[in-house]
Amino acid sequence: MRRARHPSWAVLALTGLALGLLAGVAPAAAATLEVGEGKTYAAPSAAAAVAHDGDHIVIAAGEYFDCAVWRASNLTIDGAGPAATVITDKTCGGKALFVMDGDNITVRNLTLTRARVPDGNGAGIRAEGGSLTVAHVRFVNNQNGLLAAPLPQASIVVSDSEFLRNGSCDGGGCAHGIYVNALKLLRIERSRFLETRQGHPIKSRAARTEVIGCEIADGATGTGSYSVDIPNGGGVLLRDSRIEKGPRSENHEAGLIVGEEGVTQRTPEIRVEHNVFQVDGDYPSSLVRNLTATEAELQGNTLVGATARALRGDGTVE
Amino acid sequence: MIGARAAVPLCAALFAAVVPAGAGARTLLVGPGRAYDRPSAAAAVARAGDTVLIAAGEYFDCARWRADGLTIAGEVSGTAGGQAGGDVTLTDLACDGKAAFVIEGNGVTIRHLGFARIRVPDDNGAGIRASGRDLTVEDSRFTNTQIGILAQSPAGGFLRVTGCRFRETGASLDASSDAGPDASLDPSPGGRVNSAIHADGFDLVRVEASDFGRARGGADMALRARRVELVDDRMEDAAAANPGQPMRGPLVMVEGGALLLQGNRIAIAAGASARPGAVLATGAASSITVRGNVMEEAGPLVPLLRNWTGQPATVEGNHVSAGGETVSDAGLDYHRLRATAAGLRDQVHAAWSAARHYAGIVWRAAD
16 A cells, blocks of 8 residues: 655645735635624615625614615625614615625525515515525515526525515516526525515526425415415425415415416426415415426325315325 | 338438428428427428428427428337337427417428427417318327317318327316316317317318327317218227216217218226217218227217217117117207207397497487
């Protein structure tokens, strides 16, 4: 057996030199940009204007009547907590409170609220640059909570977030809690969608959509449509979630519906496991309405309410 | 004959991607690494008289064929020769919310293709949806589509279906929407057609040596034409195969002039006694011939043909269960009464609408 050779001093010196050169050529190392009263940047938009790839933006507690277009990539944008840092009312580009033009951005620990624009698509976040991670964010009373442009190579992951009273069908089309178009993956974990208005709590044209450990409820006053709308097919995993359709739901037919606008992409699987489906209205409704030729696989779901049923369309119920 | 025609383009394929042939007609080669990677790419450029040859494989694609006189064929490997559908399958995608192939041209021939898993929101998702005349479909396979072939000709001509296989068509969302004993050729109030082959407006519809099985509700055929010929077909009542979605109406509904039922083999499952017949003929027939058919059933359940046309049938050499009927016209008077009532209702409705319309004009004129 041959002994591994240790690198020579010459190699180490060259490596060090190369690293030094790289550091000199690359833009300034990732910085932390402080936002808030008395900080370097008074409002998120001021930080967004100068942020470079990889920067960490920290937004102090406070209410910001502001909107921002985040053009750099690999940003992390942190509030002081969903109840403490609130971005409200103002939209950029007629689109959203936060417009994400960069790729691979993370947003955490803040509230985005009251986005309204004339075309009806005002959003808490508009994703149009690439992948996005959202954690511990509250979306309250926007037209769309989170709206994504077609990004077929990107992924959007939302966790531990709350979508409250988003949605509207006033603008010609409808706005929804989360509305993503072409996308590689939409994953939503441990999040709550409450009292959605007219639109769908979740509408996804992603190649794959995963909803895990979520609560999606109309409650007594919500007027939401299908709880999860997968209009063009695509893989679906709905697991460990609670879906409640209320007495004022504006679309009684189903909790999860797949293919309702016509199948345009492959649907490798539709798995619906260990959910609770509760119908609080006096209308029949199905946990799953499957309009694709891919058999839905339902396993271990609990139905609550005399008019709740498991499945319409192709598939199996265990 | 079919083999010889297919051999010419196959040889040409060895030399070039697009081969000039005849007066401008070309052969377009479709497949991975070829001039057109999928059928829709060839459809976008196909001109009258072109032949489109599709390499073996599964295509997540749909296509709209506008040109006349096209031949669209799947390539058949040595071992698959003669097998319905060969090795080419179009799956999942419907164009215009209608079908995998939407055929708008006249004189189109489809050969050795498979169509699968077509679903559209109005439930009329088909393998082939045709709005031209003179359509030929040979040795093709339709699996788990809502409809196999939906063809409506505005100007007569023919539909010929030969050597095709239909499986799991119907794809009912609710069995309750299936045609009942009073089945009609026309779409349901919701616009749903619901049969493996639905054809309307042709001079001739001939379905030959084709095989219908495991339907998921609906009918095998609903045909309206001046002449209908069903020859050497095989139909299996799907009640046993799909207990949740039984076929409850007739397997075949025919309305039109001349009807020929010859050499067909029809298997009827138990529990089918509510339907009027394996085949139901309505409308004004000019001639009916029922010859050399075999019906297999668990006891005498239904007649092979329920004839509600009033035209006497020529019946020769058929085989039905002991005590069973080949042709029955029982219920004809009741059917006519209902048809007359429906006609009267429509006339009264039209008269009432017209009266309201003119009353409105008079009212406005008086203002």
